[in-house]
Amino acid sequence: MSIRFENVTKSFLDRKVLSDLSFSTRDGEILYIIGKSGVGKSVTLKHAVGLIKPDSGRIFVGSHEVTSLNREELMPVRRLCGMIFQQTALFDSMNIFDNIAYGLRSTGLDSDALAARVSEVLSLVQLDSGVLDKLPCDLSFGMQKRVSLARTIAPSPAYLLFDEPTTGLDPIITNAIGSLITGLSRQLGTTSIVVSHDMESALSTADRIMLLDNGGIAALGTPGEIRQSTNPLVMEFLAEINDTPEAGTSRTPCIWRQDEQSYREYRRAIHHDDPLDIEEVDK
Amino acid sequence: MTDFAARALSTFLHELGGIAIFNIRIARTYFGTAGNGPEIFRQTAIICTRSITTVLFAGVFVGAILVVQFNLMLKQYDAQMYLGGLNTSALVREVGPLIISFLLAGKIGAFTAAELGTMRVTDQIDAMECLGANPVQRIVLPRFIAIILASVILLGLGLVISIAGSTIVATVFCGINPLRFAGSFPRFVGVWTVACGMIKALVYGVIVAGVSCYKGYTASGGARGVGRAVTLAAVYTNLYIVIADFITSNILEFLTEVWRIALAGALAWLAAHGWIAGGGL
Ligand SMILES: Nc1ncnc2c1ncn2[C@@H]1O[C@H](COP(=O)(O)OP(=O)(O)OP(=O)(O)O)[C@@H](O)[C@H]1O
Ligand SMILES: [Mg+2]
Numbered sequence: 001m002s003i004r005f006e007n008v009t010k011s012f013l014d015r016k017v018l019s020d021l022s023f024s025t026r027d028g029e030i031l032y033i034i035g036k037s038g039v040g041k042s043v044t045l046k047h048a049v050g051l052i053k054p055d056s057g058r059i060f061v062g063s064h065e066v067t068s069l070n071r072e073e074l075m076p077v078r079r080l081c082g083m084i085f086q087q088t089a090l091f092d093s094m095n096i097f098d099n100i101a102y103g104l105r106s107t108g109l110d111s112d113a114l115a116a117r118v119s120e121v122l123s124l125v126q127l128d129s130g131v132l133d134k135l136p137c138d139l140s141f142g143m144q145k146r147v148s149l150a151r152t153i154a155p156s157p158a159y160l161l162f163d164e165p166t167t168g169l170d171p172i173i174t175n176a177i178g179s180l181i182t183g184l185s186r187q188l189g190t191t192s193i194v195v196s197h198d199m200e201s202a203l204s205t206a207d208r209i210m211l212l213d214n215g216g217i218a219a220l221g222t223p224g225e226i227r228q229s230t231n232p233l234v235m236e237f238l239a240e241i242n243d244t245p246e247a248g249t250s251r252t253p254c255i256w257r258q259d260e261q262s263y264r265e266y267r268r269a270i271h272h273d274d275p276l277d278i279e280e281v282d283k
Numbered sequence: 284m285t286d287f288a289a290r291a292l293s294t295f296l297h298e299l300g301g302i303a304i305f306n307i308r309i310a311r312t313y314f315g316t317a318g319n320g321p322e323i324f325r326q327t328a329i330i331c332t333r334s335i336t337t338v339l340f341a342g343v344f345v346g347a348i349l350v351v352q353f354n355l356m357l358k359q360y361d362a363q364m365y366l367g368g369l370n371t372s373a374l375v376r377e378v379g380p381l382i383i384s385f386l387l388a389g390k391i392g393a394f395t396a397a398e399l400g401t402m403r404v405t406d407q408i409d410a411m412e413c414l415g416a417n418p419v420q421r422i423v424l425p426r427f428i429a430i431i432l433a434s435v436i437l438l439g440l441g442l443v444i445s446i447a448g449s450t451i452v453a454t455v456f457c458g459i460n461p462l463r464f465a466g467s468f469p470r471f472v473g474v475w476t477v478a479c480g481m482i483k484a485l486v487y488g489v490i491v492a493g494v495s496c497y498k499g500y501t502a503s504g505g506a507r508g509v510g511r512a513v514t515l516a517a518v519y520t521n522l523y524i525v526i527a528d529f530i531t532s533n534i535l536e537f538l539t540e541v542w543r544i545a546l547a548g549a550l551a552w553l554a555a556h557g558w559i560a561g562g563g564l
Contacts, residue, residue, distance in 0.1 A: 046409070049412075049413055051409050051412065051413070071417075074412075075412075075415050075417070076415070078412060078413050078414075078415050079414075079415035081413065082413070083409075083410070083413040085406045085409065085410055086406075087405055087406055089405055089406035089407050089409065089410035090407070090410075091402075091407055091410075091411070092401075092402075092405075092407070102411075102414050102416070103414035103415065106415055106416070148410075151414075152413075155414070155415075
């Protein structure tokens with residue numbers, strides 16, 4: 001039961017977004033897709049649920065070949081997948097309860113079970129039941145994001161596709177969502193693909209991390225392997241974590257120190273400075 | 284110049300084709316899925332309550348304008364006794380359906396295109412599909428049917444109020460006895476005339492619904508895209524309505540003729556065979 005891309009190519013007008021992309025998730029794993037803005041992370045996710053058709057190549061969700069299905073045949077496959085959209089995509093004419101219950105209505109739950117499930121997922125995303133009768137526009141962006149998370153996990157899909165689930169959230173909620181993703185995958189065996197720019201949470205949450213660049217895979221490996229990578233783009237992302245002022249003082253141990261040699265080379269090549277200076281600052 | 288014309292024609296046909304395909308999809312969804320009755324009812328009620336004031340105001344004034352104009356002309360020929368019938372016939376056959384559909388296009392068509400367009404560009408429609416629902420069935424179909432129903436209902440209400448308004452204006456401003464005014468209705472307006480008006484309202488309702496749902500549903504490119512969808516929906520709807528008016532008027536004229544001939548033929552046949560007393564025609 002995995003999501004598999006085979007030689008997927010996609011262009012918009014004359015801009016090639018994905019070129020010959022192939023990868024596959026493992027059962028129950030959390031795969032992070034990291035990449036710069038505009039490389040096609042969201043486009044990749046939308047391919048998996050058939051919202052975008054590739055120009056060529058095939059995509060499988062479990063045993064279903066998404067690329068060969070028509071709109072009606074796609075519906076049961078989509079129920080297997082939960083997708084969390086980058087811009088929340090809450091139904092703005094419905095209140096929060098109806099939003100979260102939307103995917104549950106077709107499952108034939110009676111109204112008590114439905115309400116119970118709604119409040120259960122609501123507490124998973126750390127919202128209180130006071131929001132249930134509000135409209136999405138009455139909530140802050142971070143709350144809307146959590147509601148959209150709740151709406152997606154409510155029907156317990158077998159695959160979860162997150163498009164930047166923690167962008168715009170405070171660090172405490174970010175951590176909570178990270179452990180929610182881990183929990184779903186460990187307890188229910190949900191396979192998750194998480195799109196993010198946040199290398200730090202990727203390193204702490206992911207089973208594997210995939211870096212997209214130029215429509216293809218720049219690096220793919222476990223967090224340990226990614227930390228060791230000498231790929232310039234990977235190092236750029238790793239450096240971003242450590243360049244932030246609070247890095248090294250409060251957060252996880254400085255990652256570049258574990259890979260000091262290659263990081264030094266990288267700093268010399270790109271920034272023409274000596275990483276030792278920075279080490280001084282950190283102390 | 285020819286290049287421009289070719290491009291304009293190609294855009295026109297492209298849009299028309301897109302609208303046709305989308306409407307076929309709506310129809311297939313309609314016949315392929317369980318009805319969404321409560322939602323259709325809700326949407327119809329929303330549209331009617333939203334537009335009723337505009338329709339009633341417009342109805343009264345359009346009726347008034349027509350009465351004043353017809354009166355000016357008929358007075359010259361000393362034919363004021365036909366004023367009521369002529370005015371009502373024009374309202375029922377032509378002006379009523381046209382005005383109502385223009386109002387609906389501006390108000391409900393634009394609103395629908397904007398609403399669906401916003402849902403599209405904010406990924407709400409995609410999200411609905413991902414939750415295993417068919418957005419055409421859940422959100423497009425109820426609006427589509429509601430617009431058609433509302434245009435017929437509003438036409439009925441609009442006509443009643445505008446005929447009443449015309450009668451008052453004729454009495455107060457043109458000095459015509461209201462009973463005389465109403466007395467000339469049957470000569471010009473029959474069941475078939477009203478049916479023609481309703482058929483037109485139905486056709487224009489389909490146009491308003493089809494174009495605005497299509498433009499909204501296929502919007503792309505953020506707020507600007509929604510703006511473009513709304514503008515184009517209004518432009519195309521009005522364009523298609525005047526074209527459709529010309530075509531339906533001619534078809535209905537033809538059908539009226541066919542109906543008359545068929546009726547006369549049938550009566551003659553019955554009379555010839557002694558079923559009814561002949562010579563009455
Ligand atoms: N529907 C579309 N039509 C045309 N171009 C598109 C469409 N969707 C995406 N693109 C283009 O594809 C590229 C990748 O877009 P995508 O949204 O996947 O980026 P992303 O990696 O998710 O970026 P971000 O991190 O900013 O969300 C962009 O250049 C975008 O302009
Ligand atoms: Mg994106």
